[in-house]
Amino acid sequence: MLKKDISDYDVFITKNDKINENYYLLGISRPSGFDIMAGQFVNIKIEPNSIQPFLRRPFSVFYLDKYEIGILYQIKGEGTKLLSTKKNGTKLKMIGPLGTSFPLEDSFMKNIDGVFLIAGGIGIAPLFFYANRIKAKYEYLDINLIYGIRDGGFLLPEDYIKYYFSSIFFSLERKKVYEENIYSGCNCKFFEGNIFSALNSFEFDSLIKKYNNPIFAVCGPDPMLKAFIEWNKDKYFESYLSLESFMGCGFHACLGCAVPKSSGGYIYLCEEGPVVYYKDINLQ
Incomplete structure (x- = not known):
């Protein structure tokens, strides 16, 4: 029972387009009355x-509009791989919506004076949606993105970048000079290495000092989260x-998504x- x-x-499916060398953008029809929160x-x-593939696949929402x-x-x-052929x-x-979301309540956001989103790879998806929801409710807030990717083949098209972010710090494991000229009119900085090459930079240190009470939202692989x-x-x-995480059921039935809590036990x-x-949480 749901x-x-x-x-x-x-x-x-309304679209299923390959938008760069590595990512696809799937559009699916939005059911009547369906809503979902960022995260x-x-x-x-x-x-x-x-029955094949037997288990459903979990996906974060990248955007939500009236019909899609x-x-x-x-x-x-x-x-x-099968989905990419549809x-x-x-x-x-x-099935959805499932799980918890990033904070967006007025009682919480009224104390925030800046937002930092830290994404590793495909972890950009829920953070992009979060940026959209923040801008819709709190247009006055700066949203800054720190985005770690392997190389330029993972960069999103310009239309997905330029509207929401006051500044963007890109960290590329394999950085090339041409990448710094991709986004026109973007307050972008490029670093070689993982996200901490940006977070530990002089430029980031100067930026974070502008804010008294920022919030950080982070999505990426476990080693990145543990290091953060x-x-x-x-x-x-x-x-x-x-x-x-692997989430075979979405209802706490398969127990495949257990993570140790700091206080003991699991979530x-x-x-x-x-x-x-x-x-x-206690990422081991």
Whole structure:
């Protein structure tokens, strides 16, 4: 039985485009009455009339408009490889909304004077949606992006970058000179290495001093999140992490998404995550 406010929908592909060397942008029809908060996710069955692939795949929402749900994805296994072949009009099954979200309540945001989003790879997806929701409610807030990627083949098209962010720090493991000329009119800085080459830079240190009470939202692979927690240990920035995990069911039934809590025991990311307060978990 599905829990309250969670439904199983028939949805249809409206687009399935490869937007750079590594990422696809999937558009699916937005069901009537469906809403989702930034950081929550949906579970999609790619072949509704087949048992293969057996498990649904979890996806963060990249954007939400009146008629369409946007999902950014990368081919990482048989499920996403199969998804990349699907054409417009194909029916999928979608369960959602699932999980927890990034904070957006007035009682919380009224104390915030700046936003820092830290993304590693495909972790940009829920943070982009969060930026959209922040701008819709709190247009006065600066949103700064720190984005770690392998190389220029992971850069998003300019239209997805230029509208929301006051400044962008790119960290590329393999940096080339031409990448600094990709985004016209963008307050962008490029660094070689992982995200900490940006976070430990003079430029970032100068920027963060502008704010008295910023919030950090972070999404990426576990090693990056673990390193961020260590980096933030003596800084105490208010921070929320979106964790990546296998989520076979989405309802705390398969127990495949358990993460140790700082206080002992476990949280299950499909219900108590994927967004968690940084002090509440113990990434081993």
